[in-house]
Amino acid sequence: MATAAETFRICPTTGLKIHLSAQTLIKANAVAAVVFLLFGGLLGLSVALTRWPAVHILPANWFYLALTAHGFNVLLCWIIFFEVAILYFASAVLLNSRLAAPRAAWVAFALMVIGAVMTNVVVLQGDSSVMFTSYPPLRAQPGFYLGLILFAVGALTAVGCFFGTLVIAKEEKTYEGSVPLVTFGAITAAIIAVFTLASGAIILIPTFLWSVGLVSNIDPLMYKLVWWAMGHSSQQINVSAHVAVWYAIAAMTLGAKPISEKVSRTAFLLYILFLQLASAHHLLVEPGLSSEWKVFNTSYAMYLAVLGSMIHGMTVPGAVETAQRERGYTKGLFEWLRKAPWGNPAFAGFFLSLVLFGFLGGISGVVMGTEQINLLMHNTLYAPGHFHATVVAGTTLAFMAITYLVVPLIFQKEIMFPRMAQWQPYIFAIGIAGISVFMMGAGTLGVPRRHWDITFSDALLHYDYPPAAYLMLALNGLSAIAAALGGAMYIINVVASVSFGKSVKGAVRQAQPATPLPAAVVGQYGSVAHVRIPGTVVLVTVFLVSFVLYYFVNWKYLSEVWPMR
Amino acid sequence: MAISPPRERLWWKQPIHRVELIWILVAFLWGIVMFGMMVYWHAFGKHNLSNETYKVAPNEYYAKTEAMVSKYTVREEKGIPVVHPPPGSDVYLMARVWAWYPSLEFEQGQTYRLHLSSIDLQHGFSLQPMNINIQVHPGYEHVLTVTADQAREYSIICNEFCGFGHHTMVGKLYVVAK
Ligand code: HEM
Numbered sequence: 001m002a003t004a005a006e007t008f009r010i011c012p013t014t015g016l017k018i019h020l021s022a023q024t025l026i027k028a029n030a031v032a033a034v035v036f037l038l039f040g041g042l043l044g045l046s047v048a049l050t051r052w053p054a055v056h057i058l059p060a061n062w063f064y065l066a067l068t069a070h071g072f073n074v075l076l077c078w079i080i081f082f083e084v085a086i087l088y089f090a091s092a093v094l095l096n097s098r099l100a101a102p103r104a105a106w107v108a109f110a111l112m113v114i115g116a117v118m119t120n121v122v123v124l125q126g127d128s129s130v131m132f133t134s135y136p137p138l139r140a141q142p143g144f145y146l147g148l149i150l151f152a153v154g155a156l157t158a159v160g161c162f163f164g165t166l167v168i169a170k171e172e173k174t175y176e177g178s179v180p181l182v183t184f185g186a187i188t189a190a191i192i193a194v195f196t197l198a199s200g201a202i203i204l205i206p207t208f209l210w211s212v213g214l215v216s217n218i219d220p221l222m223y224k225l226v227w228w229a230m231g232h233s234s235q236q237i238n239v240s241a242h243v244a245v246w247y248a249i250a251a252m253t254l255g256a257k258p259i260s261e262k263v264s265r266t267a268f269l270l271y272i273l274f275l276q277l278a279s280a281h282h283l284l285v286e287p288g289l290s291s292e293w294k295v296f297n298t299s300y301a302m303y304l305a306v307l308g309s310m311i312h313g314m315t316v317p318g319a320v321e322t323a324q325r326e327r328g329y330t331k332g333l334f335e336w337l338r339k340a341p342w343g344n345p346a347f348a349g350f351f352l353s354l355v356l357f358g359f360l361g362g363i364s365g366v367v368m369g370t371e372q373i374n375l376l377m378h379n380t381l382y383a384p385g386h387f388h389a390t391v392v393a394g395t396t397l398a399f400m401a402i403t404y405l406v407v408p409l410i411f412q413k414e415i416m417f418p419r420m421a422q423w424q425p426y427i428f429a430i431g432i433a434g435i436s437v438f439m440m441g442a443g444t445l446g447v448p449r450r451h452w453d454i455t456f457s458d459a460l461l462h463y464d465y466p467p468a469a470y471l472m473l474a475l476n477g478l479s480a481i482a483a484a485l486g487g488a489m490y491i492i493n494v495v496a497s498v499s500f501g502k503s504v505k506g507a508v509r510q511a512q513p514a515t516p517l518p519a520a521v522v523g524q525y526g527s528v529a530h531v532r533i534p535g536t537v538v539l540v541t542v543f544l545v546s547f548v549l550y551y552f553v554n555w556k557y558l559s560e561v562w563p564m565r
Numbered sequence: 566m567a568i569s570p571p572r573e574r575l576w577w578k579q580p581i582h583r584v585e586l587i588w589i590l591v592a593f594l595w596g597i598v599m600f601g602m603m604v605y606w607h608a609f610g611k612h613n614l615s616n617e618t619y620k621v622a623p624n625e626y627y628a629k630t631e632a633m634v635s636k637y638t639v640r641e642e643k644g645i646p647v648v649h650p651p652p653g654s655d656v657y658l659m660a661r662v663w664a665w666y667p668s669l670e671f672e673q674g675q676t677y678r679l680h681l682s683s684i685d686l687q688h689g690f691s692l693q694p695m696n697i698n699i700q701v702h703p704g705y706e707h708v709l710t711v712t713a714d715q716a717r718e719y720s721i722i723c724n725e726f727c728g729f730g731h732h733t734m735v736g737k738l739y740v741v742a743k
């Protein structure tokens with residue numbers, strides 16, 4: 001066992017045994033993720049400033065190029081590289097195990113980097129501005145699709161290494177009982193990833209062949225159906241991953257424990273079971289599909305996957321409240337929340353992510369995904385408004401938050417600018433909440449997405465959008481500046497800490513709860529008698545009321561348009 | 566903690582707390598209500614997207630549109646014909662890079678069978694300021710039965726990216742009082 005001793009280190013903070021190969025791979029994937037976030041974030045800023053009519057910085061062809069590159073770099077590259085890092089963390093690190101096939105994991109990493117660079121190079125050449133969705137018959141250069149395919153194969157290989165690690169950990173008995181909840185969430189994400197990446201291969205390979213002339217025709221409707229089986233399911237990967245991250249941060253900063261393992265795990269299971277053809281909600285105003293099919297699939301079989309998220313929406317703050325109350329913050333409804341560690345960027349980022357994801361992203365998503373209501377929103381700016389609340393305020397902010405814990409634990413470096421780290425989640429959250437709300441607002445006024453000029457200055461015919469639409473786009477531009485600032489604060493701090501930060505010696509203070517839980521309490525809790533979460537009950541009630549009101553307001557709007565059948 | 570194996574080995578045998586149970590039930594029922602709303606609206610609502618769709622070759626659709634244009638054109642605007650088809654008739658709107666062809670004129674309160682299709686790429690039919698948005702595909706002819714209930718000028722924006730001139734793609738639909 002001499003080699004085993006060499007390739008592990010013991011984490012002084014958590015006592016976990018950390019496989020050095022896994023550690024290096026986590027670092028590599030996280031660093032790649034941040035690089036793509038930097039590039040993609042700058043593109044996002046340029047896009048938002050172009051959409052602000054008074055600023056309008058990019059010319060049309062650059063705008064469409066930048067938008068294509070923005071979608072690709074942030075939604076695929078940043079998110080998926082980071083998710084690979086999370087998968088390795090949730091398997092090898094949390095289970096005290098060695099990583100299966102580190103070689104294969106490096107091949108996966110190389111394929112993803114090559115694919116990402118290839119697609120970027122092709123997009124930057126200017127004749128593949130087809131948006132990251134690349135709907136045919138719009139056609140990109142073959143390298144665009146080839147890059148995506150390589151990236152997907154790489155990601156699939158990484159998922160394979162994750163599953164391999166689970167098997168090894170089980171066989172080598174590196175943990176006792178069931179896997180931790182966070183790992184369970186990661187397993188959920190990985191299972192969905194397999195389905196997702198397979199759909200991606202099914203549609204991108206023929207599209208690639210079409211782009212080189214070997215296939216004569218790709219049916220545009222068929223393409224969308226299968227493409228979104230990848231495109232949407234991958235959002236469910238993000239949700240699973242960031243919910244797992246929420247539980248992880250709550251545990252690492254407060255020692256919080258799910259109120260009920262059974263409930264939280266079942267909620268994850270609902271994602272897998274009822275994901276089915278989630279691509280439906282991207283096809284609600286498409287010709288050629290029946291209403292029955294749309295209604296059943298857009299509701300994920302009667303909203304059972306939404307149910308999963310609503311459950312986490314209670315159990316996550318519930319876990320925080322329980323931990324805080326055990327710690328003695330029991331006054332009134334909300335002392336536990338007021339006295340939460342708001343100065344800890346990991347906690348602040350996590351809680352903001354939870355609230356914004358639920359209130360902005362969750363509600364708008366379900367409303368927009370209602371078959372008939374989609375008529376009011378499809379392809380307007382409402383759509384990007386919605387998904388910046390989910391994938392940026394939700395996923396990205398959660399990933400940023402856990403980085404503040406990962407840097408000391410895995411990179412073994414202190415955060416170089418702790419003050420900057422404290423402010424970062426707030427500034428980023430304000431910016432992103434702004435772009436979400438204002439893009440949704442503009443969309444409600446009919447402003448299209450992916451559109452260079454709503455003043456129609458070089459069009460033959462014109463339409464005058466109401467002044468409120470211009471106001472929304474200006475506020476969106478201002479919020480984008482705040483978001484970009486928050487993003488920059490994150491990237492600068494992480495890059496500086498990782499490259500020049502002081503090495504961590506011994507245990508990490510920051511990762512520990514301010515007041516440790518009394519050991520006796522830890523032993524008991526989880527048992528029903530101990531749960532008291534009145535504050536959380538108020539929060540979820542407010543949530544539900546907002547949800548119901550906003551939902552029916554939109555039916556009211558719908559009833560005011562032209563009758564049609 | 567959530568990052569370590571559950572303390573209770575038999576976690577699936579632990580009872581669920583009442584608050585959690587109630588929330589699960591409420592959330593589940595809300596899902597059923599939302600599902601029911603979509604079904605209810607199909608039965609009783611007046612705003613449902615039509616399922617009537619045909620496969621059509623782009624040149625066929627082009628020919629149908631031209632036939633209608635030659636029959637019902639009442640004037641031209643900036644070189645684009647404006648057609649005034651009889652109420653109740655089949656009206657063909659054709660999307661192509663980067664125009665909606667032709668411009669349409671409807672009578673207030675009348676119902677029309679509006680056909681949508683593209684002869685090249687995908688486009689997005691976005692009727693402003695009403696804000697109705699429908700995807701338009703090449704090869705598919707989508708037929709909506711619409712009632713124009715307000716007299717005013719409407720614009721049709723393209724809201725699916727269709728190449729570098731996408732933002733210049735604007736069409737017109739006039740609803741005139743009888
Ligand atoms: C500084 C931060 C960001 C800003 C200011 C920003 C802004 C924008 C804007 C203005 C649009 C264009 C809407 C349109 O014209 O259709 C957009 C599109 C988009 N953004 Fe962001 N964004 C940011 C970060 C992100 C992140 C982190 C993600 C993903 C994790 C993301 C994902 C997307 C996607 C997928 C699109 C759609 C692209 C398309 O329509 O093809 N954004 N963003």
Ligand SMILES: [Cu+2]
Pocket residue numbers: 660661662663687688689723724725726727731734
């Ligand atoms: Cu168009």
Ligand SMILES: [Cu+2]
Pocket residue numbers: 688689723724725726727728731732734
């Ligand atoms: Cu267009």
